[in-house]
Amino acid sequence: MLFNSLDFAIFLPLVFICYWFLFRWNLKAQNTLILLASYVFYGWWDWRFLSLIAFSTLIDYLIGIGLGKEENTYKRKLLLTISICINLGFLGFFKYYNFFLDNFIDAFQLLGVPFKASSLKIILPVGISFYTFQTMSYTIDVYRKKLIPTHDWIAFGAYVSFFPQLVAGPIERATNLLPQFSEKRVFDQxxxxxxxxxxxxxxxxxxxxxxxxxxxxxxxxxxxxxxxxxxxxxxxxxxxxxxxxxxxxxxxxxxxxxxxxxxxxxxxxxxxxxxxDVAEFWRRWHISLSTWFRDYLYIPLGGSRSGLALSIRNTFIIFLVSGFWHGANWTFIIWGALNAVYFLPSLLLGKNRNxxxxxxxxxxxxxxxxxxxxxxxxxxxxxxxxxxxxxxxxxxxxxxxxxxxxxxxxxxxxxxxxxxxxxxxxxxxxxxxxxxxxxxxxxxxxxxxxxxxxxxxxxxxxxxxxxxxxxxxxxxxxxxxxxx
Structure with a gap:
């Protein structure tokens, strides 16, 4: 369902009226309505992929509870690894399978080795890059003990599938959005x-x-x-x-x-x-994604604390990954690399925070x-x-x-x-x-x-x-x- 469509012009007032007039006094009913409305909103495009978002939600909900109970470091790392592998596995299959296959075939051909494989006709689920990063941030923050895992599966499901930002962001952190599902909401004109x-x-x-x-x-x-x-x-x-x-x-x-x-x-x-300057541009463009890569990739890699050489390496990594996140095409990777080159003078001169x-x-x-x-x-x-x-x-x-x-x-x-x-x-x-x-x-x-x-x-x-x-x-x- 598109924001600029007649369907949404009918859908939004109906949900709004039910939310504030029928379920105003019941927080769980409001959350349930948001969850159901979000699934209708997403399923309007292709109902078959509702099972994918539901499975991702269930996995991270259960892993979050497991992380909350588990104190053993090894087992906690194992649970986090399972979450990351499942989420990135789905994303990798639907978004990058044919890209890697085609480049694998091209590499063999360059070496003079004949290699045949058939690409798949894969439909890319709308918003998969966004809600995948959203659920991953939840399990990572629970693992880091920055967030207490929720036992309210309705609130968690509504957080993952929240229809206003489901398919194109902002990529919300659980630390910001999830607690709002547990707070009583009063209509403010x-x-x-x-x-x-x-x-x-x-x-x-x-x-x-x-x-x-x-x-x-x-x-x-x-x-x-x-x-x-x-x-x-x-x-x-x-x-x-x-x-x-x-x-x-x-x-x-x-x-x-x-x-x-x-x-x-x-x-x-x-x-x-x-x-x-370019550094300022990236503090102002797609802020939810830029800060996501900063907190979950750049800083864990060492950020700018490990010397200039590693700072340059880390900068190129996040820009290249950011480019690749946008799509399975070398054009996006070059776009990311070009922005890393743009960013480099500010980093070398120490002016990236000017x-x-x-x-x-x-x-x-x-x-x-x-x-x-x-x-x-x-x-x-x-x-x-x-x-x-x-x-x-x-x-x-x-x-x-x-x-x-x-x-x-x-x-x-x-x-x-x-x-x-x-x-x-x-x-x-x-x-x-x-x-x-x-x-x-x-x-x-x-x-x-x-x-x-x-x-x-x-x-x-x-x-x-x-x-x-x-x-x-x-x-x-x-x-x-x-x-x-």
Whole structure:
């Protein structure tokens, strides 16, 4: 079920009404409703994979209880290993089986050894990368004794399958989300209105910015061998806004929907394109995944405590793994490696923690140095996105080669992309609104208190009209991260 669908527009109010009007006084009934609603939400895509998420939930629930009872170090490690192996085993099979098989065959062929094997027609379960990491964080935290294991299987099942963030995050930690299922939730009108406001902004990002960018990005990437360098550069920039609007839009809708039910999810995007260096960008982009790799991979490997050489090694490991997490294609691995290279100068110069505050914190506009830093960081990021978007390494390399021609400095021929000027105007307006709200959790959060009621409702109406006029309301377009 898609957030930008008629199905969800009917589903959400029904669940909301039952949750607050029928089961308001019974916490277990509320949790049961969330669990059932989450399974309906997920099963709407393909009911066959409900058994997979149910099995993962059961395994980690039982292992969590076992870790809570067991004090023997060896047995505790064994239980944790079982959890990790099962979770990564499912993820590896569904997501990476054919990738490893194809590369295994290619390696044998390079050695002159004939090797034949048939790939499998495997359907990738939506959201498997997200809920797998979510359940793994639970067992790891219980193993580390940072969390007391729950014996409430309904609450745990609802935590794993919580429908607002189930298929594309944020990847919630059990230490944050799971206790909220054990606390009595009281309807708060202000939080609910704030949630609706964030949902509205998320829909704008997705349907007005991302989906419109996607139309031109598809044209440019599909015809990259015959277009000018300036058009290809524009394609990279448009994809940067497409993936940001698409993914951060999903996170906004997820966080806003959670607020309607009395839950608080972590912020997943903090205006990353206003970053002044790559290190800051990765503190602001897909925060739930970046911090997951930091806490469960980078720090256990030694982090930055074991000397510069190991810090560099660990940095490359987490970026390469992050790239591979996104998909079974060498393009994602190269994308991760490229970002590691970008990150390296900050690490070597000890400046990776320089920009921890919000850009232009005390002023309305950035100074010249900040502006240049942001544009340079955005340029690096947009270039890396080419590898993320390309279908294959040959496609990515061909795109880059064609872009790095003298025509890169020519005026783009916009006749090829009819209507793109209007889209660019929308993007400029979008950037200005995001810039104005960069100190908040999301861009239009300030509308809650700083403006008159008339101004607020005019803004809401304009956003709704923009979605209706510029959004593709006749077609339900999936979110990009559903494929990951």
């Amino acid at each position: 202000n939080k609910a209105v704030d949630g609706l406001r964030q949902i509205l902004w998320g829909l704008f990002k997705k349907m007005v910015i991302a989906d419109n960018c996607a139309e031109y990005v598809n044209i440019i990437f599909n015809q990259s061998e015959s277009l000018s360098g300036s058009i290809l550069a524009l394609g990279a920039v448009l994809f940067a806004f497409q993936i940001y609007g698409d993914f951060s839009g999903y996170s906004d809708i997820a966080i806003g929907t959670s607020r309607l039910f009395g839950f608080q999810l972590m912020q997943n995007f903090a205006f990353p394109y206003f970053s002044r 920009n921890l505050d919000v850009v232009a914190q005390e002023s309305r506009w950035p100074n010249l140095r900040e502006l240049i830093s942001m544009l340079f960081t955005f340029g690096l990021t947009s270039f890396a996105w080419i590898f993320f978007r390309a279908e294959s390494m040959s496609h990515a390399w061909g795109y880059v080669q064609n872009m790095m021609q003298p025509s890169l400095f020519s005026i783009p021929d916009f006749h090829i992309l009819e209507g793109v000027i209007s889209l660019m105007v929308l993007i400029v307006i979008f950037i200005l609104i995001e810039w104005n709200g960069r100190r908040r959790q999301y861009a239009i959060m300030d509308l809650a208190a700083s403006r008159s009621r008339m101004f607020r409702w005019c803004m809401y109406l304009l956003i709704i009209l923009a979605i209706d006029i510029f959004g593709n309301t006749s077609e339900e377009i999936e979110f990009i991260y559903f494929q990951f």
